[in-house]
Amino acid sequence: MPEGPELHLASCYINRVCAGLIFSGKVEKSKVSKNPEVPFESDEYLISATSRGKEIKLALMPLKEEENMHPSRGRDKAGQSQNGPQQPMDLVFRFGMSGSFKLTPEDELPKHAHLRFYTKESPRQALCFTDFRRFGRWEVHGTWQLDRGPCVILEYEKFRENVLRNLSDKAFNRPICEALLNQKFFNGIGNYLRAEILHRLKIPPFEKARTVLEALQHRKQSPGLTLSKKVKLKRENPDLLELCHLLPLEVIRLGRKGYDPERSGNNAAFEKWLRCYSIPGTKSLRDSNGRTIWFQGEPGPMAPKGKKSRKRSPKVNADPEALGPKVKKLASKRSLKASTTQEKEPKSSGRKKGKELFPGPENTKTNGARKPKVRSRRKVSANQESPKSEAPAAGGKRQALAQRSTGAATAARRSRRVKAE
DNA sequence: CGTCCACGTCTAC
DNA sequence: TAGACCTGGACGG
Numbered sequence: 001m002p003e004g005p006e007l008h009l010a011s012c013y014i015n016r017v018c019a020g021l022i023f024s025g026k027v028e029k030s031k032v033s034k035n036p037e038v039p040f041e042s043d044e045y046l047i048s049a050t051s052r053g054k055e056i057k058l059a060l061m062p063l064k065e066e067e068n069m070h071p072s073r074g075r076d077k078a079g080q081s082q083n084g085p086q087q088p089m090d091l092v093f094r095f096g097m098s099g100s101f102k103l104t105p106e107d108e109l110p111k112h113a114h115l116r117f118y119t120k121e122s123p124r125q126a127l128c129f130t131d132f133r134r135f136g137r138w139e140v141h142g143t144w145q146l147d148r149g150p151c152v153i154l155e156y157e158k159f160r161e162n163v164l165r166n167l168s169d170k171a172f173n174r175p176i177c178e179a180l181l182n183q184k185f186f187n188g189i190g191n192y193l194r195a196e197i198l199h200r201l202k203i204p205p206f207e208k209a210r211t212v213l214e215a216l217q218h219r220k221q222s223p224g225l226t227l228s229k230k231v232k233l234k235r236e237n238p239d240l241l242e243l244c245h246l247l248p249l250e251v252i253r254l255g256r257k258g259y260d261p262e263r264s265g266n267n268a269a270f271e272k273w274l275r276c277y278s279i280p281g282t283k284s285l286r287d288s289n290g291r292t293i294w295f296q297g298e299p300g301p302m303a304p305k306g307k308k309s310r311k312r313s314p315k316v317n318a319d320p321e322a323l324g325p326k327v328k329k330l331a332s333k334r335s336l337k338a339s340t341t342q343e344k345e346p347k348s349s350g351r352k353k354g355k356e357l358f359p360g361p362e363n364t365k366t367n368g369a370r371k372p373k374v375r376s377r378r379k380v381s382a383n384q385e386s387p388k389s390e391a392p393a394a395g396g397k398r399q400a401l402a403q404r405s406t407g408a409a410t411a412a413r414r415s416r417r418v419k420a421e
Numbered sequence: 422c423g424t425c426c427a428c429g430t431c432t433a434c
Numbered sequence: 435t436a437g438a439c440c441t442g443g444a445c446g447g
Contacts, residue, residue: 002428034439054429097429098441112441133440135429183430190428277428288435292426 002095004153004188005251007051010101013256014049014058017103018127022063023047024120033114035138042086047117047127049101052144052151053187058091060117092142096135103127145183152188153252156245159187163241164217167210175302176212177205177293180244189244192277193251195294197243199276204300205285205293216241283309 023045027038044063049056062085093099102110106124109116113128115138129138150158163185166172171182180186180194189197198205203212216239222230238246254269276282277294284294285304299309 006428094430095428096440097427131440132442133427133429135431135439137430181429192428290436291429 002054002097002099003190003193003248003251004051004053004151005193005248006100007054007056007095007188008153008248008252009255010095011049011051011056014047014056014101014127018047018049021047021125022120023060023117023127025118027060028116028118030112030114033134035114035136036140038089038091038115038138038140040086040089044120045086052154053148054094054183054190055144055148055187056093056095057142057144058093060089060091062086062088089140090142091138091140092144093129093138094136094145096131096133096137098133099129099131099136101127101129148183148187149185150187152186152244153248159185159244160241163213167213167217172208172210172213174209175206175287175300176203176209176240177295178287178289179209181289181291186244188248191291191293192274193244193247195277196247196275197240199282199295200243200247201240202297203240204298204303205287205295206300206303208302212240281311283311285309 024043026041029035029037040060042060042062046061046063048059048061050059051057064085102113103125104110106118106126109126110128110130112130112132112134113126114131114134114136115129117127119125119127129136149162150156152159166185169185171179171185174182177194177198180189180197181191183189195205219234219239222233225233250273251270254273276296279294282294282296283299284292285299287293288304295309303309
């Protein structure tokens with residue numbers, strides 16, 4: 001779920017489905033999650049949410065003061081003092097690569113539901129924080145992370161100022177595509193948004209950020225024009241920072257049809273919205289953090305050297321109907337591998353990040369553009385299992401090897417993995 | 422079956 | 435600036 005728009009949509013979802021719902025009892029954490037327990041208990045409480053960039057804050061609000069912590073309810077094991085009523089509590093979440101919220105019936109808890117809030121009335125429901133990769137985090141009594149900048153969606157003016165007033169920051173020594181992922185300045189922008197933003201303006205991703213942004217410091221005047229013309233011009237030609245706000249808004253307008261792998265194969269609206277990210281026919285490179293940047297045209301002066309950007313091979317059996325300028329039909333299955341930048345040396349074992357070795361000159365013929373096989377594979381429906389059946393990934397000492405592990409190590413890791421989240 | 426890839430941080434050298 | 439942290443889909447053999 002997780003760039004700014006998805007976080008924002010999640011907060012809207014929570015506020016919508018939890019409106020009027022009364023929650024009760026304790027907050028349950030799955031065993032496998034390494035995130036902190038949430039020491040909150042109340043007979044009756046409300047849940048509401050707000051978002052800021054790539055964070056979301058849940059407010060747990062007890063309805064009435066007395067009730068909870070009633071001494072007779074023996075809720076003070078472990079020496080918890082039976083101090084007064086439960087106080088309100090804020091929880092701040094980051095979603096990692098796969099976090100999301102979902103309200104479900106109590107007896108149909110989704111897989112990977114790592115934090116659960118139960119309704120009071122039966123049939124009971126649970127608001128669940130799900131996160132299959134478990135990169136997501138939450139903090140008890142959380143506050144917005146200090147070094148994250150203003151939200152590109154909800155605090156646009158502050159966001160803009162924060163960037164333009166700090167152009168001397170070393171963050172802007174980086175290529176623009178990397179600066180855009182810096183949450184200190186671009187809180188809410190992630191990998192698909194940066195590609196789409198740069199692509200709309202045809203800005204080479206590896207142009208220096210400061211160079212790109214300095215040009216925005218003083219909006220260009222067009223003295224001859226009437227006010228309404230200026231307004232129109234501005235509206236029709238948003239600059240980079242405006243797009244950091246407007247493109248997330250576009251995704252938000254798609255609503256639940258936005259980026260949501262839960263319904264893979266059903267992401268037509270979002271895929272149609274994308275013009276660059278992971279699109280057949282666009283190029284890609286790894287940035288210095290190992291993240292794939294998708295683009296068209298020139299990579300720009302700070303592009304990693306020795307790398308060649310490869311085009312993703314265009315979709316083969318294009319619907320003739322769809323060839324209109326606007327409606328380029330996307331391959332329904334995007335093969336990410338097809339487009340990758342570099343040829344892979346046949347089997348160098350270690351190949352992480354942007355650090356591939358460059359074995360000699362590009363060998364254009366063998367390489368790259370493999371055809372994305374649009375093989376539609378039947379999706380095995382992942383059934384709900386009890387979240388309790390989740391088991392720790394690799395018991396104790398966790399996979400110490402690099403991700404790019406050898407086959408043997410991988411096999412070992414797999415076999416060690418207990419099968420049953 | 423094995424390999425590579427994914428909407429993101431974190432923290433340890 | 436590399437890994438670590440995770441699961442699982444897609445693809446190749």
